[in-house]
Amino acid sequence: MDAHRYYELKILEHVEDRPELPRRVAASKLGVSVKLAHKLLTGLVERGLLHVKKENSRRWRYFLTPQGIAEKAGLTREFIEFSFEFYREARRRSAQVCRDLSEAGGRRVAFLGLGELAEIAYLGVQEWDLELVEVFDRQRAGKTFFGCRVWPVEEAADSQAERIIVTSFDPKNPMLPGFLPERVKAGPRMVWIFGELAGQGSANRP
8 A cells, every 4th residue: 555545545534533634734644744735635625535615714624525435445445455464574574583583692682663563573572582671662661561661762772682673664654674763873783674774784684
């Protein structure tokens, strides 16, 4: 599922719940520019998927048309199919990463990022008898994950782990190789479930 169709699905889902969707709100929700958010909304209206009612110069309300309801259903099916593929591939690749680390003699690992990918990768940690010693995440610092305290991502460089498994991903492109959270630099101990960062040829070969 490409990013453009993902954006369209998110807009249609929002409009189904709440008709009001200012361009700046749409941009913030999607993580895109106001210009792109406007283009997406305009495109959905022009294709007959959304009906727009202009109440004043600053307040527009959007409503799903019958075509929009059908399109949303199709995009939802597409998203679910992609999600199954993502989870299947994430499980396979994360297990391989953990196996490689275990066979190379490493044992103490950390996760960079929390969410679905971290939960999937934790299965591999258990399967290959690794020890999760630290977790780093910007949003959930101070909480715990399977008994490990979650620290701010800025502290990942000081991790006591032998390897840091990157379990962050871009929700708009979950299998993007070498993804890192904002303001986090790649380090020699980092390994990626979905590929390696350009220029870090040995990062995924412990």
